[in-house]
Amino acid sequence: MTTKSRERTRHTKAGPESSLTVSRPELLVDNTDLAFRQLIYDTLAFASRVQEVRNRLGQRIGLTGTAFTILISVRHLQGDDGIGVNQLADHLHLSGAFVTIEVNKLVKEGLVTKRTNPSDRRRVLLTVTQKARDLLQSLTVIQRPANDALFADLTAEEFHILRNLMSRLVVTGDKSLALLDYLASQEGQ
Template sequence: MIRSSKKRPVRKRTAIPDLTGGARKQPSKGTVARASSPLLPLSATRLAILDEGGATDHQFRQLLHDFSTLGASLELARAHLASLLGLSSPQYNIAMILANHQHEGGIRVSDVAKRLHVSTAFITSEVGKLELAGLVSKRPNPSDGRGVLLRLTDKGESLVQRVGPERQRVNDHLFGGLSAKSFRNLSKTLAALIDDFAYTMSLLKFAKVDQSGTIIGYEDGQKHLQHSED
């Protein structure tokens, strides 16, 4: 259980080795390619994310470290909540989305996949496990004779309600330092990055690497990318 405290301890940031780098698209207007040190080139070339007009990348590098730490911490918190219900983290995520749409009569598999930024095949597989556990039910989608809507069963609803207080405590602590304005700005910023991150991950999937481990180009993955979006 997480207990509230009147004062939040101030912790010094610990330096973490930067593991970023690699090839990227050719720099466009508003980019720079100067080195921040004789040994290490800049981590990026876009002026918008560099310091001092492109002279250094210190703030960007710290952002990467902080981003990684936040992501890992969020996953640990999610795993904690999921463990209280005897679920995996992906199953917990699905259950929470279904709970938020329970009053609507259910939600489509494709809509769950979009919210979690994963494939419909993955959602179908995890939902199958939840269905076997008696936590999720399916019913025909009245607006689509071929599709189904997912809902929590009574057992699933009871399970989700049980973790409610702990879920609130965890999230209140994780985001306790945000004002309403900073929360809205953060939400917009993260939403804007989703497509860029997804595209980059898909691009890396088709990277061509030589025997020395150097990326020498990218295969034509546009057909695969289009297929994954359908």
């Protein structure tokens, strides 16, 4: 939290306890949820900026941010044999159906190839084409400094901690969504 954010949090009056948006003591500071809410706002702002960086990198090579993310993930995960759609979807925390639609667009653009998985003929393996490798390689000239700038304030230790925290928070985010779905289903009963 920046000094400005701390000052904003410190000078904002909290409402009654019943208006708290969290109840876990670990998330309350001075018995208020102000720091928690600032964390959420800062997280949303950072996520928006990460998404915009992806969008702009994708635009540089004629892709949407999502298509760029999928393409670069295929390149990094394909190994010698290729990567399956479900593995790719799991890695990106996206649905298999959505990834399939996006991959088909990349296939039409000549950036990804699909071949039948020899160990399960119902599935396909994805690999990037030479055209995709060339595009992604040409992009590193701006991608590297953009990513460096995005995380410039982190030490190596903080980067390691952040990676672990984000991985855990994706899981708890999924649990929170499942809880919201369950609670919504209970409202109608």
